[in-house]
């Protein structure tokens with residue numbers, strides 16, 4: 001549990017990346033993440049500088065917005081491997097995806113048109129962030145488990161429907177179903193455990209031992225890592 005001690009007991013009590021970054025939009029030109037090979041290499045160098053040794057590339061699979069399919073993403077990932085080697089950056093890369101949870105995800109899971117990663121067979125997914133529980137949430141999570149995956153809820157601190165009193169029950173249901181939780185790291189004043197609504201949520205997760213993974217969710221080679229157009233919007237409206 002050295003990982004959690006580092007998270008919770010650090011001098012600034014921030015959420016920090018471990019050796020593996022589980023959430024990163026580092027493949028160029030496939031979503032709202034990196035726009036070029038140069039940006040992708042810069043993202044990798046930033047992460048290596050933060051102590052990361054393995055980066056999971058998690059492009060969006062988001063029907064109607066980023067219509068990526070695993071067979072299209074694999075060659076783009078292979079290109080990135082070659083560019084990493086040519087640049088001499090010492091970091092391991094693995095392909096995953098950030099799957100949008102909608103009516104179609106359950107069928108996608110059953111058909112195996114997903115990208116899981118790690119020995120855990122993590123299947124990273126995101127949902128709407130508003131106050132209402134997505135109607136497909138638990139059914140889709142159950143389908144993931146039945147198909148042999150470990151559901152990994154992306155930036156779990158972001159969903160308003162998990163942060164209220166009723167949300168605690170949903171969180172417990174997700175946990176009981178086999179889901180695991182990924183939190184985005186602390187950046188500036190964002191995601192500081194115990195501070196603000198999200199920070200209090202993160203602190204409660206930590207206390208329960210339910211903060212399983214940390215991701216950078218980088219889209220750009222900057223510490224904040226967001227596309228410029230998204231930095232001017234309110235945090236609640238930012239889609240990752």
Ligand SMILES: [Fe+2]
Nearest residue numbers: 023098217240
């Ligand atoms: Fe993301």
